[in-house]
Amino acid sequence: MPNGKRFDALKMLAGGPKPSRREFMKFCGAMAVFMGMGPAFAPAVAEALMSKKRPSVVYLHCAECTGCTEGLLRAYEPFFDEIIMSTISLDYCETVMAASGHAAHAALEKAIANPEGYVCVIEGGIPTFHGGEYGKVGGETMFQLCARVAAKAKATIAMGSCACFGGVQAAAPNPSGAKGVNQALAAVGVSAINISGCPPNPMNFVGTVVHLLTKGMPKLDHWNRPVMFYGDTVHAHCPRQEHFNRGEFAPSFDSPEAKKGWCLYQLGCKGPYTYNNCPTALFNQVNWPVKAGAPCIGCSEPNFWDDYSPFFHPIEDRPKG
Amino acid sequence: MSQTTATTAGKRLIVDPVSRIEGHLKVEVELENDRVKNAWVSTQLFRGIEVILKGRPPEDAPLFTQRACGVCTNTHALTSIRAIEDALKLKAPPLAQLVRHLILSTLIIHDHLVHYYHLHGLDWIDMASALNADPVEAGKIVAAASNRDSDPSNLFIVRKRLKEFVAGGQLGFLENAYFLGGNPVYRCTPEENLILAAHYIEGLRIQLELGRAMALFAGKNPHAQSMVVGGVTCYDSLRPEVVDHFRQIWAKTKEFVDNAMMPDVLLMAKRFPEALTYGRTSNFFAFSDFHDPESGKDPYFASGVLWGNDLSKHESLDMGLIDEHVARSWYEGDTVRKPYDGETRPMYTSYDDKEKYSWSKAPRYKGEAMETGPLARRALAYARKEKETRTMLDAFFKAASMKPEQLFSTMGRTVCRVVETSMLINRMQGWIDETEKRVKAGDTDIYKPWKMVDEARGVGTCCVTRGALSHWIRIKGGVIENFQMVVPSTWNLGPRCENDKLSAAEQSLIGCPCPDPERPVEILRTIHSFDPCIACSVHMVDNRSGGIRKFKIR
Numbered sequence: 042m043p044n045g046k047r048f049d050a051l052k053m054l055a056g057g058p059k060p061s062r063r064e065f066m067k068f069c070g071a072m073a074v075f076m077g078m079g080p081a082f083a084p085a086v087a088e089a090l091m092s093k094k095r096p097s098v099v100y101l102h103c104a105e106c107t108g109c110t111e112g113l114l115r116a117y118e119p120f121f122d123e124i125i126m127s128t129i130s131l132d133y134c135e136t137v138m139a140a141s142g143h144a145a146h147a148a149l150e151k152a153i154a155n156p157e158g159y160v161c162v163i164e165g166g167i168p169t170f171h172g173g174e175y176g177k178v179g180g181e182t183m184f185q186l187c188a189r190v191a192a193k194a195k196a197t198i199a200m201g202s203c204a205c206f207g208g209v210q211a212a213a214p215n216p217s218g219a220k221g222v223n224q225a226l227a228a229v230g231v232s233a234i235n236i237s238g239c240p241p242n243p244m245n246f247v248g249t250v251v252h253l254l255t256k257g258m259p260k261l262d263h264w265n266r267p268v269m270f271y272g273d274t275v276h277a278h279c280p281r282q283e284h285f286n287r288g289e290f291a292p293s294f295d296s297p298e299a300k301k302g303w304c305l306y307q308l309g310c311k312g313p314y315t316y317n318n319c320p321t322a323l324f325n326q327v328n329w330p331v332k333a334g335a336p337c338i339g340c341s342e343p344n345f346w347d348d349y350s351p352f353f354h355p356i357e358d359r360p361k362g
Numbered sequence: 363m364s365q366t367t368a369t370t371a372g373k374r375l376i377v378d379p380v381s382r383i384e385g386h387l388k389v390e391v392e393l394e395n396d397r398v399k400n401a402w403v404s405t406q407l408f409r410g411i412e413v414i415l416k417g418r419p420p421e422d423a424p425l426f427t428q429r430a431c432g433v434c435t436n437t438h439a440l441t442s443i444r445a446i447e448d449a450l451k452l453k454a455p456p457l458a459q460l461v462r463h464l465i466l467s468t469l470i471i472h473d474h475l476v477h478y479y480h481l482h483g484l485d486w487i488d489m490a491s492a493l494n495a496d497p498v499e500a501g502k503i504v505a506a507a508s509n510r511d512s513d514p515s516n517l518f519i520v521r522k523r524l525k526e527f528v529a530g531g532q533l534g535f536l537e538n539a540y541f542l543g544g545n546p547v548y549r550c551t552p553e554e555n556l557i558l559a560a561h562y563i564e565g566l567r568i569q570l571e572l573g574r575a576m577a578l579f580a581g582k583n584p585h586a587q588s589m590v591v592g593g594v595t596c597y598d599s600l601r602p603e604v605v606d607h608f609r610q611i612w613a614k615t616k617e618f619v620d621n622a623m624m625p626d627v628l629l630m631a632k633r634f635p636e637a638l639t640y641g642r643t644s645n646f647f648a649f650s651d652f653h654d655p656e657s658g659k660d661p662y663f664a665s666g667v668l669w670g671n672d673l674s675k676h677e678s679l680d681m682g683l684i685d686e687h688v689a690r691s692w693y694e695g696d697t698v699r700k701p702y703d704g705e706t707r708p709m710y711t712s713y714d715d716k717e718k719y720s721w722s723k724a725p726r727y728k729g730e731a732m733e734t735g736p737l738a739r740r741a742l743a744y745a746r747k748e749k750e751t752r753t754m755l756d757a758f759f760k761a762a763s764m765k766p767e768q769l770f771s772t773m774g775r776t777v778c779r780v781v782e783t784s785m786l787i788n789r790m791q792g793w794i795d796e797t798e799k800r801v802k803a804g805d806t807d808i809y810k811p812w813k814m815v816d817e818a819r820g821v822g823t824c825c826v827t828r829g830a831l832s833h834w835i836r837i838k839g840g841v842i843e844n845f846q847m848v849v850p851s852t853w854n855l856g857p858r859c860e861n862d863k864l865s866a867a868e869q870s871l872i873g874c875p876c877p878d879p880e881r882p883v884e885i886l887r888t889i890h891s892f893d894p895c896i897a898c899s900v901h902m903v904d905n906r907s908g909g910i911r912k913f914k915i916r
Contacts, residue, residue, distance in 0.1 A: 102386070131534045219409070335588045
């Protein structure tokens with residue numbers, strides 16, 4: 042991804058001079074490559090990013106920490122302001138929308154009555170105990186709100202591991218009965234694309250949206266995750282893999298081996314059991330947990346809070362229970 | 363919908379949901395003569411992280427608690443780590459402390475910036491009015507108010523983008539905004555609104571770089587992974603080029619804070635003087651933070667308590683005087699407990715319950731509700747006569763023609779938030795220099811090994827974006843026996859306590875003007891000024907008919 046000045050790109054977005062058009066196409070090309078389509082796909086990406094009639098998106102928040110939205114705010118090329126001003130029409134999203142109260146509610150009702158339809162994005166697990174009373178928005182349970190909005194959507198995207206699989210609030214003993222979207226809403230015929238991770242890389246979300254806008258439904262894996270982003274394990278592309286292959290493990294965080302960047306498997310790394318593109322896509326363009334010396338916790342996998350913890354012990358050392 | 367202690371004189375209003383906050387909170391107010399007479403704040407979500415932590419290894423807690431909030435991400439992880447290190451009597455090496463300083467200070471600056479422009483901003487900025495601005499004139503205003511030049515080219519671009527956005531007929535995130543169609547409570551001129559809109563967009567670009575700055579040391583953002591019990595793990599970040607990259611982002615941010623945020627908040631204080639007259643609370647407290655990495659003393663943010671808006675005195679904080687009430691919260695019983703012995707046993711009744719009306723507990727200090735956050739921290743520093751705070755605030759008071767006691771207001775809260783951002787970005791330079799010095803000298807001591815004990819207790823405190831955060835852990839049999847998080851938004855936006863004392867936010871709403879219940883902008887300004895980490899809602903009961911009238915707000 043180019044890391045140049047965005048002033049020219051802004052000019053381009055404002056219909057400015059031609060040279061910056063080239064820069065824009067360069068980043069559409071980079072996006073196309075990121076999606077595994079090859080650079081020839083760039084014009085289609087450009088069209089999707091700059092369409093005159095922007096597709097409507099309704100973004101719901103349930104039992105979550107807003108980390109996924111925060112991640113999305115950090116989207117880079119396209120930037121968040123470009124996404125909401127030039128790519129999609131973010132017709133409902135409590136975190137950024139101007140209106141509150143009934144004005145917000147009216148915006149939601151208008152968006153879901155849109156004859157051209159909308160894409161529903163859900164962040165957070167859905168509390169299901171006692172009819173869903175553990176979580177409400179505007180007096181309506183999150184359970185009911187999501188069922189109502191997602192059932193009518195053209196497509197539904199579960200944003201982050203909470204929406205995909207229930208997340209941290211679903212960890213044992215799951216006091217609120219939190220479930221992932223597909224688990225909670227299967228009965229109303231919802232089948233969401235899962236963009237898992239805690240939070241997911243925003244580029245996995247943006248890439249999925251661009252795919253929906255250009256080529257339709259991406260190929261999904263067993264857990265409904267786009268194969269283009271979740272097709273390989275973290276371990277498969279880990280720069281420390283050669284150490285794993287040679288049996289060179291860091292025994293503790295203060296060891297010379299840790300300082301030398303040896304494999305973190307014995308310190309609890311779950312990279313071999315985790316499907317995501319962290320080592321290649323990077324977070325915030327610069328880093329990812331293992332590069333920062335921290336074992337992968339497997340945050341894109343179902344039930345990782347229970348199945349992959351204790352986090353600082355190899356998976357086979359888990360207490361059997 | 364009726365709450366206990368409600369009088370039947372006024373009308374009731376519910377805003378539902380209040381947007382541009384984190385989470386799910388509900389506010390109900392009773393109105394009389396266009397002002398708020400009574401208020402109830404109710405959080406609308408229970409997740410139960412404290413319950414989930416029981417029986418797990420303590421060192422895993424930071425990863426769990428961090429997921430309490432993705433906005434003030436890192437802070438819960440760090441506070442849990444501090445609680446466990448307190449229990450283990452463990453001190454992380456100085457370089458690890460410095461790295462934590464860098465991550466935490468960047469987080470607070472990021473969080474304040476995003477709150478000021480992207481969460482709070484649309485309470486003050488009329489983006490529609492910006493369409494009628496003259497960018498050349500706006501450029502002149504920028505040059506007069508900051509060290510930036512008057513080049514209007516970017517302002518032309520922003521105006522064009524806004525025009526095209528609105529002309530497309532899809533208002534998206536601005537749908538039903540309270541300024542659409544003109545609203546007298548939005549008082550900035552078109553040129554000023556254009557500048558603020560340009561900074562809204564520029565702020566989005568700056569915040570993503572601040573996320574990158576955190577990730578350089580934390581591994582990723584949101585949700586750090588390199589901070590662990592005993593220190594940090596990021597050996598790869600101890601390269602001079604990484605510190606240099608961090609410094610570049612810091613410099614860019616400082617330019618934005620100095621030349622956009624500070625002039626903008628001064629403009630707002632001048633344009634919205636009435637917001638200096640409402641939103642008042644009484645009592646304030648803060649924890650200390652940013653201690654010297656070597657000695658663990660001399661915190662840059664000092665702790666303390668300030669009673670009854672009296673800027674002439676302050677007292678020291680006693681952690682033993684904090685307790686949590688659940689009499690009015692959806693939990694079993696009504697026993698007041700110390701955080702170490704806190705229980706989290708959910709028991710939902712209904713919002714119409716005469717007693718219990720929120721998922722939030724009600725923390726109290728000496729039995730009193732307290733406000734915490736940037737206003738509490740700056741007011742305390744002012745009362746302590748700390749030079750830097752005094753100098754900055756006095757200069758601000760003069761420029762904005764405001765009195766010191768007007769800090770205790772909706773606008774004052776926002777002023778303190780920006781002033782604190784400016785102070786912190788200036789202070790960071792020293793921490794970056796010190797980190798660089800150590801890294802260049804080859805210091806790689808960032809982790810201290812430890813052994814989990816069988817039984818211990820510990821408390822971790824942290825000055826986070828929204829105020830005083832504390833985590834309380836009891837370890838037994840080497841695992842978590844009890845874990846309680848007492849978070850800033852519980853202090854600020856919790857419910858009443860067993861003695862019926864209002865929380866800070868409930869108190870701040872009393873007297874708040876609401877001349878246009880269809881567009882309750884002032885109520886939103888006040889609630890947003892706390893930078894809530896939960897979502898709220900406000901409804902209307904017409905007591906003459908005894909029923910609830912759903913208010914259509916356009």
